[in-house]
Amino acid sequence: KQEVTQIPAALSVPEGENLVLNCSFTDSAIYNLQWFRQDPGKGLTSLLLIQSSQREQTSGRLNASLDKSSGRSTLYIAASQPGDSATYLCAVLTQGGSEKLVFGKGTKLTVNP
Amino acid sequence: KAGVTQTPRYLIKTRGQQVTLSCSPISGHRSVSWYQQTPGQGLQFLFEYFSETQRNKGNFPGRFSGRQFSNSRSEMNVSTLELGDSALYLCASSPTLLAGSYEQYFGPGTRLTVT
Numbered sequence: 001k002q003e004v005t006q007i008p009a010a011l012s013v014p015e016g017e018n019l020v021l022n023c024s025f026t027d028s029a030i031y032n033l034q035w036f037r038q039d040p041g042k043g044l045t046s047l048l049l050i051q052s053s054q055r056e057q058t059s060g061r062l063n064a065s066l067d068k069s070s071g072r073s074t075l076y077i078a079a080s081q082p083g084d085s086a087t088y089l090c091a092v093l094t095q096g097g098s099e100k101l102v103f104g105k106g107t108k109l110t111v112n113p
Numbered sequence: 114k115a116g117v118t119q120t121p122r123y124l125i126k127t128r129g130q131q132v133t134l135s136c137s138p139i140s141g142h143r144s145v146s147w148y149q150q151t152p153g154q155g156l157q158f159l160f161e162y163f164s165e166t167q168r169n170k171g172n173f174p175g176r177f178s179g180r181q182f183s184n185s186r187s188e189m190n191v192s193t194l195e196l197g198d199s200a201l202y203l204c205a206s207s208p209t210l211l212a213g214s215y216e217q218y219f220g221p222g223t224r225l226t227v228t
Contacts, residue, residue, distance in 0.1 A: 031214040043117075043203055044219040051214060089156070091217075098169050099211035100158035101146070 002027045002094050006104035013080055014112050021075040021107045023090035028068050031093040035064050035075050038087045038106070047088075048075070080111045115140065117206050117220035125226045131192040134223045138185050138206030142218075144168075145187040146211065147179060150201040150222070162187050163210050191225075199227045 003026045013019055023033070032051045036044040048057045048064040050073070056065040063076040073090060087108045091101040118137045126132050138145050147159040158171040162181035179189045185206075191198055201224050205217040 031212065034217065036219070041201075041224070043221040044205075046216055046218060049216045091156075093211060093214060093217075095212075100161070100169055100171060101148070101156075101205075101211075101217060102158070103148075103156040105155045 002030075002092060002102045004090060004092060004102050004104040006088075006090060006107050008107060009105065010108040010110075012110040012112065015080060015082060017080050017111075018076070018078050019080055019109070021077070021088050021090075021109070023073040023075070023104055025071045025073075025092050025102075027094070028071055029095040030068065031095055031099070033064075033066050033073050033090060033092050034101070035062075035073075036089045036091065038089060040087075044089065077109075080109075082111050082113050085109055085111050117204060117218055119202075119204055119220040119223050121223060122221065123224045123226075125228060126194050127228055128194055128196060130194050131190065132194060132225060134189045134191075134202055134204075134225075136187045136189070136204035136206075136220060138187070138204075139218055142206035142208050143185050144207045144210055144213075145181060145185065146205045146207075146217065147187070147189050148203045148205065149173075150203060151199075156203070159189070161211055168210065194227045196227050199225060201225075 035047040050066040061078040087106040089106045091103045144163045146161040161169045181187045201222045207215040
């Protein structure tokens with residue numbers, strides 16, 4: 001059974017700091033890994049999608065890496081801003097005939113002005 | 114291009130009632146997946162529909178069901194509501210089957226409160 005863990009559960013940083021969010025998963029049989037952002041009471045906004053054959057993806061100040069063999073992904077946020085405050089979720093799309101997104105519990109990020 | 118829309122956005126129901134939630138995918142998208150989000154369990158997969166057929170199902174009781182129409186719009190039904198069904202219900206769409214490994218686009222969700 002696929003399990004996804006995100007560490008830390010919460011993180012508070014001053015504006016301008018670079019930060020790393022971690023995601024680990026137990027089964028390497030995945031199609032892809034996706035990072036999402038969720039603002040309170042809202043739906044999910046897709047940030048980055050990394051296919052299982054890829055090592056990293058970049059979008060603006062965000063960079064996500066994937067090491068499928070070790071079951072790890074990181075989301076790097078450069079020069080954080082107060083508007084980055086949200087909960088960040090990672091999810092893996094499982095293989096094996098019963099495809100589904102399996103989510104971690106998220107990291108709640110607060111960027112202080 | 115319009116995003117994924119969900120109606121209603123908020124719903125209050127009483128235990129024992131049933132409820133139907135609706136999801137309209139992005140135009141051209143044929144796969145719709147449903148998820149339940151609660152503070153305790155996080156986001157959990159309910160089911161995926163593609164071409165009007167349920168393709169995959171999560172570990173939820175039979176009270177949770179769904180369907181998809183020929184225009185790819187999907188509905189989810191929960192019968193005999195329980196207090197524990199209170200949650201944010203999210204749907205996501207993608208161009209084709211989940212196995213196609215495309216990006217998933219989520220709607221704003223329906224907040225269901227069961228009293």
